[in-house]
Amino acid sequence: MVYITEAHPSDVWQMESNIKDKVVFASPHSEEERAFVAGACVRKLGIKIPAVLDEFGDSTECEYTAWPDRLYLIDGAGRVAYKSRPGPFGFKAEELKAAILKVIPMH
Numbered sequence: 001m002v003y004i005t006e007a008h009p010s011d012v013w014q015m016e017s018n019i020k021d022k023v024v025f026a027s028p029h030s031e032e033e034r035a036f037v038a039g040a041c042v043r044k045l046g047i048k049i050p051a052v053l054d055e056f057g058d059s060t061e062c063e064y065t066a067w068p069d070r071l072y073l074i075d076g077a078g079r080v081a082y083k084s085r086p087g088p089f090g091f092k093a094e095e096l097k098a099a100i101l102k103v104i105p106m107h
Helices: 016-020 031-045 059-064 093-103
Strands: 072-074 080-083
Touching: 072 093, 080 093
Parallel strands: none
Antiparallel strands: 072 080
16 A cells, blocks of 8 residues: 555645544644655554555655555556556545456466
């Protein structure tokens, strides 16, 4: 998982659901602030897979058009084997599963 720019910072576009869930953060102004917000996200969502930070210039987000969120599957050769539509509404578990089975056939 790559944590990119904050999707709903309190100083730009705060969502009621964030207030209700007590996940209210302003836009980070440094790598350290972004790391703090990302850590809170990982803990709050109970994410168990490795997570890394996009650098503060957002190069990963820009290269992969990942905002607000998107699922990618990268094959063993480092190529994009699957790219979802923007999430969360564009996430289709069956599409991702089919792509995974193409990359890693189950016998």
